[in-house]
Amino acid sequence: MSESIIRRTITRLMVPFIQLFALYVIVHGDSGPGGGFQGGVILGASFILYAIVFGSEAGRKRAPRAVTDILASTGALIYAGIGLLCLLLGSAFLDYRALPFEDPHLAGHYGILGIEIGVGMTVAAVMVTIFFETARRNDEGEVENG
Amino acid sequence: MIDILLLTLLVLCALAAVEMKDLLSAGIVLSAYSLLMAVVWTQLNAVDVAFTEASVGAGITTVLLIAAISRTDRREVFVSRVRREVPSLVLMLLTAAVLVYGTLDMPAFRDPGAPANHHVAPRYVEGSEHEVGVVNMVTAILAAYRGYDTLGETTVIFTAGVSVILLLRRRQRE
Numbered sequence: 001m002s003e004s005i006i007r008r009t010i011t012r013l014m015v016p017f018i019q020l021f022a023l024y025v026i027v028h029g030d031s032g033p034g035g036g037f038q039g040g041v042i043l044g045a046s047f048i049l050y051a052i053v054f055g056s057e058a059g060r061k062r063a064p065r066a067v068t069d070i071l072a073s074t075g076a077l078i079y080a081g082i083g084l085l086c087l088l089l090g091s092a093f094l095d096y097r098a099l100p101f102e103d104p105h106l107a108g109h110y111g112i113l114g115i116e117i118g119v120g121m122t123v124a125a126v127m128v129t130i131f132f133e134t135a136r137r138n139d140e141g142e143v144e145n146g
Numbered sequence: 147m148i149d150i151l152l153l154t155l156l157v158l159c160a161l162a163a164v165e166m167k168d169l170l171s172a173g174i175v176l177s178a179y180s181l182l183m184a185v186v187w188t189q190l191n192a193v194d195v196a197f198t199e200a201s202v203g204a205g206i207t208t209v210l211l212i213a214a215i216s217r218t219d220r221r222e223v224f225v226s227r228v229r230r231e232v233p234s235l236v237l238m239l240l241t242a243a244v245l246v247y248g249t250l251d252m253p254a255f256r257d258p259g260a261p262a263n264h265h266v267a268p269r270y271v272e273g274s275e276h277e278v279g280v281v282n283m284v285t286a287i288l289a290a291y292r293g294y295d296t297l298g299e300t301t302v303i304f305t306a307g308v309s310v311i312l313l314l315r316r317r318q319r320e
Contacts, residue, residue: 030280105279126307
């Protein structure tokens, strides 16, 4: 855990806003810059910032190993699942117009929202996983402060 | 004017990152490089690319580099061997010459007659809002027209995560 009270306070203050911004970027991928990939990276970075300041054990409490493992595969599954759903509904793979909404534009909107959420989940979970598995842990000697 | 300034700073950052012996500083300089690159993309009106560069290049890559450095030595071990440096310099200059030669045939910047503006681009520009139903053209291309590629990219990231878990995760019962 970081000694500096400034670092801890600022982090505690900033993390919710960073995560809110990440979710905003994920769900607004179809109307503005960004999307699942960028939003997922920002979401993952918020957990990494928390872990750098409060230590990897506290960070792992906020993003448990079991949760990130499941999210990483669920995101890719959602993406491929929406594609398969379009296929089962009698259209081409990932042709969102086949989705059961009255308006094909609405179907495209929701289809893309779905895959953006899938991409965001996978990217955020994998980034957090890579950080926690790569960085030196507290019980391995010298603590890395970032 | 600002383009020249940005490009000069980019080259300076790249040289500094190569020359630095402190790997942590080199990683942070690379982060600055990515941030400058994001400004360049914004200058070119490519906001989606700029956003990716800022969040991935300047943000997460730096953190992952620092995480990797925490596992190894912070100082670069430098071994100077002139015999090796001269052939690599010649090889590098040759490669650069071939690359510059390759750009000679490319269409001029912002040329409306360039092939890239004629193949599928008009369809995307005119049709994306009507065919896909989203206003952000970049998202329409990534998620709908090239949705299969993006699925592949997501799978690549997932595979990277699985590989890291397999290689680095310590087993629970040891």
